[in-house]
Amino acid sequence: EVQLVESGGGLVQPGGSLRLSCVASGFTFSSYSMNWVRQAPGKGLEWVSYIIKSGSNSYYADSVKGRFTISRDNAKNSLYLQMNSLRNEDTAVYFCARDQEKYTNAFDLWGQGTMVTVFS
Amino acid sequence: QSLLTQPPSASGTPGQRVTMSCSGSSSNIGNNYVYWYQQRPGAAPKLLIYRSNQRPSGVPDRFSGSKSGTSASLAVSGLRSEDEADYYCATWDDSLSGWVFGGGTKLTVL
Numbered sequence: 001e002v003q004l005v006e007s008g009g010g011l012v013q014p015g016g017s018l019r020l021s022c023v024a025s026g027f028t029f030s031s032y033s034m035n036w037v038r039q040a041p042g043k044g045l046e047w048v049s050y051i052i053k054s055g056s057n058s059y060y061a062d063s064v065k066g067r068f069t070i071s072r073d074n075a076k077n078s079l080y081l082q083m084n085s086l087r088n089e090d091t092a093v094y095f096c097a098r099d100q101e102k103y104t105n106a107f108d109l110w111g112q113g114t115m116v117t118v119f120s
Numbered sequence: 121q122s123l124l125t126q127p128p129s130a131s132g133t134p135g136q137r138v139t140m141s142c143s144g145s146s147s148n149i150g151n152n153y154v155y156w157y158q159q160r161p162g163a164a165p166k167l168l169i170y171r172s173n174q175r176p177s178g179v180p181d182r183f184s185g186s187k188s189g190t191s192a193s194l195a196v197s198g199l200r201s202e203d204e205a206d207y208y209c210a211t212w213d214d215s216l217s218g219w220v221f222g223g224g225t226k227l228t229v230l
Contacts, residue, residue, distance in 0.1 A: 035219070037165075044122065045157070045165065045208050047219035061218055095164055105212075106155050106170035113164060 002026035002109065004096050009114030016086050016118070022079040022096030022111055030074035033099035035107060036081050038092035038116075046092075049081065050099070064090075086118045123148055124209055124222035131228040137197040140225045142209030144190050148220055152212045154192040156185055159224075160205045168207075169194065196227070204229045 008020040022034070036048040049070040051058040058070050069082040079096050093113040100108035125143040132138040142154065156169035167176055169185035172192060182203075184195045192211075196203055209222040 037221075044206075044224040045159075045210075045221040047210075047221060050219070059218055062216065097165075100167075100170075103167065103170040103174075103176055104153050106167050106176070107157070107165070107210075108167045108170075108176060110164035110166070 004098065004109060004111035006094065006096055006111040006114040009094065009116045011117045011119060012086055014087055014118055014120050017082070017084045018086065018116060020081040020083065020094055020096075020114055020116070022081075024077045024079070024098075027098075027109075029072075029077040032101075033105075034070075034072065034079045035097045035099060036070060036079075037095045037097050037107070037110075038090075039095070039113070040089075040092040043092075048094070051079070083116070086116075088118050088120070090116060091118045092116060122223045123213060123216075123220045124211065126207075126209060126222035126225045128223070129226050129228065131230055132196075132199045133230050134199055134201065136199045137195060138199055138227065139193050139195045140207055140227070142192045142194070142222050144192075144211065144220075146190060147215040148190075148211045148213040149187065149192055150190040151214055154185065154187050155210045156183075156194045157208045157210065158205045159208065165208065199229055201229050203227060 051070045055072045067085045095113045097107035098109040154172045157165040159165040172187040173185045206224045213220045
């Protein structure tokens, strides 16, 4: 089955760190660029970060730049998001999403999400 | 405050046609494709429209997208109860070098 499964969410205090993982199955992970998108409780979607197929280049939203790092391990079919210096406003469900070139880079496959709660 | 503006709500009765708008600027919608995603309660988003007006395989032709200048719209015809969801527009922003989403429109089927 073609799917993405996130993990690693949890409770963390402000200033703390957390590492999210996203494991892909059912498709050739190394052939796709990937994204992280988050959704605060009761709010809309916010793009967080993007990484190209090889992992050699990445982009970040201004809200997380310098604090979050996206990476991937194509041998393990895995995508990661290292989150440091966490703030209350980082509380959200974090989704990983596949970038589909044949759909002009639309996000065509999404995981179920993992919840990150930053509390003091 | 999102760079893409969507009305917070829309509604219609079964069988009706409903349209939702998405307004941006020259650095995003004006120069790039628009995408639409549907998100039902408690679920992950689902791709509905890519390249402003194309449907991925499996998406019913009741859903259609269009773009003109710095605005885009999503139309849902033959409204059904299962269409009740949040709808988000998205596009690349050249100034930010990143993706931007609209705030979302909650569609209610009366």
